[in-house]
Amino acid sequence: MSATLLIRALRDPAFAAMLDTSAWNGLLAAARAERLIGTLALRLEGQSVPDAVRPILTDALADTARDAQQAIWEADRAAFALRDTGLPVILLKGGAYVAAGLSAGRGRFIGDLDILVPRAGLEVAERALMAAGWEWVKEDPYDDAYYRQWMHELPPMIHGERDRMIDVHHTILPLTARPTPDAAAMVADAVPLGNGLFLLSAEDRVIHAVAHMLADGDLQGGLRNLWDIHCLLADVEPAVLAMRAARHGLSRRVAQARRLAAYLYGDGASLTPWDRIIAARLSARNGWGQETRKLLVFAFFVRSHWLRMPPLMLARHLFTKWRKGHRPQ
Amino acid sequence: MRHAVTLRIGPATFRIGSAWPQPIAQLSRLYSAYPDMAGHIADFTVRLQPTNMARRWLRPSIFITGDHGLADAAPMSLAHGLLAAEMGMNLQMALGWRRHLLLHASSVEKDGRVLVMTGESGSGKSTLSALLGERGWRFMGDEFALLDLITGHILPFPRLVSLKNSAIAVVEQAVGEPRMGPLLIGTAKGDIRHMVPRADAVARMDEDAPPRLLLFPRFGHAPAIRPVGQAEIFMRLTQASTNYVALGQPGFTALTRFVRGIPAHAIDFPDGDTAIAMVEELWGNAP
Structure with missing residues (x-):
């Protein structure tokens, strides 16, 4: 299992010295598939690695440096577009980590720009972004309506000139999910970064990452999300985190994420049987970078829908998607 | 797997x-x-x-x-x-790929200098590089020319040459059956047959060389040679590069130097022999 190699190398970079060529091929393929190649490259700085590996890691670091530069520029453009709205622009995920210089942002792959604005300001934000050149990408009226009625974010928009995507969130979980985090409290406690930009408090950053990984989605990219959590945990006060998690209805998930992060990337932890199933899902990748344990992966795909909406609504949603020709892979 | x-x-x-x-x-x-x-x-x-x-x-x-x-x-x-x-x-x-600027171009080398040919699929750049490779030039690649960000040299990337439709018969005759792959009928780009580059192209695939001439070939027209301005060349090459944006400033610097450093022409030609004669003449006149 090459995902296991990746986890081990991230936890203990000196482990890389013991790898043979076939293990290296598997490690690199897994790191790329999990979008952790930049993080791996950073962890392996100063380790002795084979000559053929060195340029691959150098390329990965250059790519993440460019990602970071682009992410900061996109954040700046969003703040500029929203400067007259009076709304705080709260950066989420990769963009926030990089803009604030957090360890979770170092070497991280960054895709879209994710921001959080107060729900009452959503329409104003949407108008201001469109005036500044962002456009809708979801052309399907069902998808568009679905986002607006049930999701925690606006349908994604893309900038016409820069071709970069923005996700505008108003809370951190779909409105149909069972836990209902207190988004207003998150906004109130956000930390200013300057230039109209903010980031969530240290505890809320962990809670958001946990909600994203364990209470939403099918654990695609879970190793990267868990690495984020592992890094973000270093900045929190455990007692404050526990209080904050209770407030957002995510105590169980946060505790689970702490066990998983400690088990896979840290000093170890004892896992529950359910933790072990998640850990098995997270390491489902072979030496070619392909996903394995197909049944388990599919089960988590089903679970992601189950988490996201009540059964009747789920049935209606799946039927609509199926009629439109969508099939799970 | x-x-x-x-x-x-x-x-x-x-x-x-x-x-x-x-x-x-x-x-x-x-x-x-x-x-x-x-x-x-x-x-x-x-x-x-x-x-x-x-x-x-x-x-x-x-x-x-x-x-x-x-x-x-x-x-x-x-x-x-x-x-x-x-x-x-x-x-x-x-x-x-991040170690060089990728140009969607074919390239061949003679006397230690490189001829780069770029153009869309169907322009004849692939076929032309394959034919030149059989006539005294060293074939360096038919798909990607790798421009070194520091030295400004072109590095070879001599994979199999992918010949399409009418180009297949032309090249088959020149190189003979043993160097040809299976005929692939009815692909998204029509019929395709791959050709193995000559042994010298493979043996010397680690030898880079400085560029000397850039051509924009176009197959299927009466013979003509037109000048191309540097601004247009630059724009066309940024579009013909898949990693120009990803490389950032080093890519810009390398491409600017490439465009300023060598003469460029657009050439129209009706067949391979005419094209080769035109190429040889332009090559002879290049500084």
């Missing part, structure tokens, strides 16, 4: 895995003169996998992916497996 081979082409090493034996057997035959890289660490992994579980056996259908892939890549028939493997390697280079 059940079947695999590791190939090195110029500076890039590819580990290619396949759910079926045929594409790997064809690659192994056609790349037999290339360095044996079995057991080496590869820059890229390429995977030829079934589009879904049933498609391994039943009307086999290949999904091309790897370290870098496109979610909406069109599935390909197993009969076109060799082409799928070549496309898989191209995909890794196009999306993942």
Whole structure:
């Protein structure tokens, strides 16, 4: 299992010295598939690695440096577009980590720009972004309506000139999910970064990452999300985190994420049987970078829908998607 | 993956895995003169996998992916497996290579200097490089010319030449059967047949050289030579490069130097012989 190699190398970079060529091929393929190649490259700085590996890691670091530069520029453009709205622009995920210089942002792959604005300001934000050149990408009226009625974010928009995507969130979980985090409290406690930009408090950053990984989605990219959590945990006060998690209805998930992060990337932890199933899902990748344990992966795909909406609504949603020709892979 | 081979082409090493034996057997035959890289660490992994579980056996259908892939890549028939493997390697280079500026161009070398030819698919750049490679030039590549960011030299990337439709017969005659791959009928780009570059092109695939002349060939027109302004060249080359944006400032600097440093012409030609005569003349006149 090459995902296991990746986890081990991230936890203990000196482990890389013991790898043979076939293990290296598997490690690199897994790191790329999990979008952790930049993080791996950073962890392996100063380790002795084979000559053929060195340029691959150098390329990965250059790519993440460019990602970071682009992410900061996109954040700046969003703040500029929203400067007259009076709304705080709260950066989420990769963009926030990089803009604030957090360890979770170092070497991280960054895709879209994710921001959080107060729900009452959503329409104003949407108008201001469109005036500044962002456009809708979801052309399907069902998808568009679905986002607006049930999701925690606006349908994604893309900038016409820069071709970069923005996700505008108003809370951190779909409105149909069972836990209902207190988004207003998150906004109130956000930390200013300057230039109209903010980031969530240290505890809320962990809670958001946990909600994203364990209470939403099918654990695609879970190793990267868990690495984020592992890094973000270093900045929190455990007692404050526990209080904050209770407030957002995510105590169980946060505790689970702490066990998983400690088990896979840290000093170890004892896992529950359910933790072990998640850990098995997270390491489902072979030496070619392909996903394995197909049944388990599919089960988590089903679970992601189950988490996201009540059964009747789920049935209606799946039927609509199926009629439109969508099939799970 | 059940079947695999590791190939090195110029500076890039590819580990290619396949759910079926045929594409790997064809690659192994056609790349037999290339360095044996079995057991080496590869820059890229390429995977030829079934589009879904049933498609391994039943009307086999290949999904091309790897370290870098496109979610909406069109599935390909197993009969076109060799082409799928070549496309898989191209995909890794196009999306993942960062060590040089990639130009979507063919290149050939003579007297230690390089002729670069760029143009869209169907412009004749591939065929022209293949024909020149049989007539006293060293073939360096038909798809990507790698521009070194520091030295400004062109590095070879001499993979198999992919010949399309009417170009197949022209080149077949010139090189002979043993250097030709299987004829792939009815691909998305029509009929395709791959050609193995001459032994000297493979043996010297680590030798770079400075550029001397840039041409924009166009097949299927009466012979004509037109000047091309540097601003237009620059714009066309940024569009012909898949990693220009990703490389940032070093890419800009290298491309600017390339465009300023060598003469460029657009050439129209009706057939290979005319084109070669035009190329030789322009080459002779280049500084």
